[in-house]
């Protein structure tokens with residue numbers, strides 16, 4: 001039995017993790033769950049899985065949950081950042097599946113690493129914000145960071161048994177998002193509902209908007225750089241609208257190894273939870289006889305400047321990626337609240353990056369301060 005704690009059990013990745021656990025009750029035990037404020041869903045998960053701990057970030061929601069837990073259920077209810085840190089670093093857990101959205105996942109993930117707990121990482125913003133620091137700590141505490149993001153799981157699988165020295169480049173596939181093939185003038189007035197319609201994946205709202213701007217791919221280039229310890233110039237992006245090839249690795253003998261599958265996040269979640277084993281499931285199988293086309297294109301950096309901004313931040317180093325991420329988190333939120341337009345996202349990110357004073361070799365405190373500054377800068381700039 002692997003004992004699991006889930007950060008963000010009520011979201012898109014969180015509920016699919018719960019599905020994987022539900023199908024394999026003999027292999028996994030859910031020890032702790034958490035969310036920001038989704039009390040009703042947490043209550044259902046508590047009744048079904050009987051975890052020992054639940055952490056609710058929002059204090060009022062924590063209070064509400066406590067009042068509604070049936071008296072015959074024994075569970076410790078925690079709240080705030082302390083609650084997230086506690087359920088991430090419990091002595092009794094084997095693996096932390098981090099599926100919160102945003103860099104709020106950073107500190108709890110670091111706490112888990114410092115306790116030697118294996119990380120199944122969906123929360124890409126953690127590595128985007130503090131990749132250097134997180135990977136350094138993981139090395140120090142000899143902790144595996146197992147990717148859940150579909151592209152990174154594909155790369156991880158392609159690298160199985162290979163020597164790091166032989167990697168020539170990583171080829172990240174991108175769906176192109178809902179606006180693939182459009183040009184800037186078509187997108188000036190698009191709405192959040194259009195941006196939320198991802199062609200292949202059903203995901204949370206933040207990552208869906210990131211996919212529509214191609215910022216998701218930018219964040220994934222940064223994530224790949226840190227996870228696989230490669231130069232960012234060796235991470236290429238190719239648009240593959242079918243989302244069947246989840247990513248590829250090219251080796252020094254010109255061979256390319258890819259991982260393919262139907263778009264279903266339960267597969268990379270399951271692989272991270274069972275690694276190094278594979279287990280049987282009933283997920284849909286690919287049928288090549290029914291697939292007529294596999295296509296590939298170059299990403300359009302003029303229409304989707306966010307991807308280029310992410311590469312620029314990697315080139316600059318220091319805290320540029322942290323500033324990019326925090327600005328993007330605020331701007332996506334503003335876009336989702338109809339307060340700004342689609343192209344305001346790259347516009348204000350660029351303004352933030354221009355005004356930002358980068359710190360090389362940042363500490364956690366430096367990164368948290370850059371995060372605070374970037375958020376405030378963006379909010380003031382929008383006003």
Ligand SMILES: NC(=O)C1=CN([C@@H]2O[C@H](COP(=O)(O)OP(=O)(O)OC[C@H]3O[C@@H](n4cnc5c(N)ncnc54)[C@H](OP(=O)(O)O)[C@@H]3O)[C@@H](O)[C@H]2O)C=CC1
Nearest residue numbers: 008010011012013035036037038057100101123124203204
């Ligand atoms: N969805 C997908 O298919 C994929 C997602 N990812 C990455 O996985 C992460 C999660 O994405 P996704 O599942 O789509 O996001 P969702 O928005 O669907 O879910 C987010 C989860 O985080 C919780 N949460 C939000 N804020 C806090 C907080 N302050 N404290 C504690 N919990 C919080 C939410 O709780 P509540 O319900 O209370 O709001 C919810 O459980 C992101 O980093 C994303 O980029 C990567 C690859 C694919």
Ligand SMILES: CC(=O)[C@@H](O)[C@H](O)COP(=O)(O)O
Nearest residue numbers: 149150174175176177211216
């Ligand atoms: C499922 C997953 O891993 C997402 O990150 C997905 O890749 C988003 O699709 P895009 O390729 O459109 O960003």
Ligand SMILES: [Mn+2]
Nearest residue numbers: 149150151220
């Ligand atoms: Mn992805």
